[in-house]
Amino acid sequence: MTKIKYIIGFILLSSIFLGSCKIGKSYQRPVMSDMPDTFETDGLQDGSIADIGWSTLYSDTILQQLIGQALDHNKDVLIATARIKEMIANKRISFANMLPEIGLDGLAQREYLNYGGDNKKFTPEIHADITFGWEVDIWGKLRWANEAGVAEYMQSVEAQKALRLTIISQVAQNYFELKALDRELEIVKQTLEARKEGVRFAKLRFEGGLTSEITYKQSIVELARTETLIPSLENEIKLKENDLSTLLGRFPGEILRSKTDISKIPTPPNLPIDLPSTLLKRRPDVAEAEQRLIAANAEVGVTLTSMFPSLKLTGRVGGENSELANFLKSPTWFVGSALTGPLFNFGKNKAGHNAAKAAYEQEIYSYEKTVQNVFKEVNNAINSFQKAKEVRVSREKLYESVQSYQNLSRLQYVNGIISYMDVLDAQRQLFDAEISLNDAILAELNSVVMLYKVLGGGLKE
Numbered sequence: 001m002t003k004i005k006y007i008i009g010f011i012l013l014s015s016i017f018l019g020s021c022k023i024g025k026s027y028q029r030p031v032m033s034d035m036p037d038t039f040e041t042d043g044l045q046d047g048s049i050a051d052i053g054w055s056t057l058y059s060d061t062i063l064q065q066l067i068g069q070a071l072d073h074n075k076d077v078l079i080a081t082a083r084i085k086e087m088i089a090n091k092r093i094s095f096a097n098m099l100p101e102i103g104l105d106g107l108a109q110r111e112y113l114n115y116g117g118d119n120k121k122f123t124p125e126i127h128a129d130i131t132f133g134w135e136v137d138i139w140g141k142l143r144w145a146n147e148a149g150v151a152e153y154m155q156s157v158e159a160q161k162a163l164r165l166t167i168i169s170q171v172a173q174n175y176f177e178l179k180a181l182d183r184e185l186e187i188v189k190q191t192l193e194a195r196k197e198g199v200r201f202a203k204l205r206f207e208g209g210l211t212s213e214i215t216y217k218q219s220i221v222e223l224a225r226t227e228t229l230i231p232s233l234e235n236e237i238k239l240k241e242n243d244l245s246t247l248l249g250r251f252p253g254e255i256l257r258s259k260t261d262i263s264k265i266p267t268p269p270n271l272p273i274d275l276p277s278t279l280l281k282r283r284p285d286v287a288e289a290e291q292r293l294i295a296a297n298a299e300v301g302v303t304l305t306s307m308f309p310s311l312k313l314t315g316r317v318g319g320e321n322s323e324l325a326n327f328l329k330s331p332t333w334f335v336g337s338a339l340t341g342p343l344f345n346f347g348k349n350k351a352g353h354n355a356a357k358a359a360y361e362q363e364i365y366s367y368e369k370t371v372q373n374v375f376k377e378v379n380n381a382i383n384s385f386q387k388a389k390e391v392r393v394s395r396e397k398l399y400e401s402v403q404s405y406q407n408l409s410r411l412q413y414v415n416g417i418i419s420y421m422d423v424l425d426a427q428r429q430l431f432d433a434e435i436s437l438n439d440a441i442l443a444e445l446n447s448v449v450m451l452y453k454v455l456g457g458g459l460k461e
Helices: 002-018 061-073 075-096 141-207 213-227 229-247 276-282 284-305 348-414 420-454
Strands: 101-114 120-136 310-321 331-340
Touching (some): 061 075, 075 141, 141 213, 141 420, 213 229, 213 420, 276 284, 276 348, 284 348, 348 420
Antiparallel strands (some): 101 120
């Protein structure tokens, strides 16, 4: 037992003195000196959107259920979750590589030898050993590898967060688009009924000799043109339902939606805008890009330290004898070390180190590009959010004006003041204005979805 203590003590002392050195450059976050201190808030309030959960922003209970289903069953989310499990195991492996390995080796055999045919000999052997093996991390290679493993694990965690934000926004956007298509189909059907009424009225006036046949034929043309819109819209609705079903992680089928008209879905007057320094810490895609950078820096350390010799310690403590009866009285132990390293390999290790440094440089630019994209996305989303509100207000005014014009034209036509062509023109303008208003409502809802996403909203329910 005393010898075993010496071996263990030797290993621990070696880990303290030989493992204290770590060659390579520690990671430092890139400094972007020209980064603006604020976003172009355009009058929006300051604050953190992290406090606004997605179930608070999206008050439609059906939409809340759909988002919950997608987060639980979407295949990409499940793949990302499994990826995290894989990286947890890999991280454990990279950490365990820094520690000694302890094993058990047992053998019992009986060998028969007969040299020359007249020299029979039986050679029995029994041994049981506890084995030790350890690569002493003299230069920090294993610690760099562990740091890379941890960073890769964190990449998978941040990637899953980013994916969840994307799934939430995609479900909300597809749901709103489905509601908008429902409303558009409803508008077309209402217009179709108006066209049928117009044909009936034009026919009565034609048969009464009040108008020419051309007016009656024109009303039939407008009816047929409106009818052609319905199959196309019904197809778009079905395709959108299939898209949303896939996001929910299920086979294509009908999507339940609330009976609330899309124009009645509330939109917030504004959303709080963080400072860039705060938002960059919360955005999962930025954190993922930084973890890739940390891993690339660690790989530079791994390739650098691979150019130096490595020290491996081995040990064995146990018993060995030819007979089982005296086995416990036959102790054996062994301690050894091996120092191995490259001597001449035509610059392969140096080239590997240079390649790792080039890969690290690429990740620096990738990280900086990600940060720049954050500013672009946030500023674009803020502008779209503001302008979408303005467009909706202007199209509401247009719709009200055209609706008044259409009512007046119909009244004047009945009284014989204007022709039926003027009525058709007014009806077309009303149809276009109503469709345009529906599009503006959808654009405003989608602008809220996009602004919420780019501000890192959705990490909280």
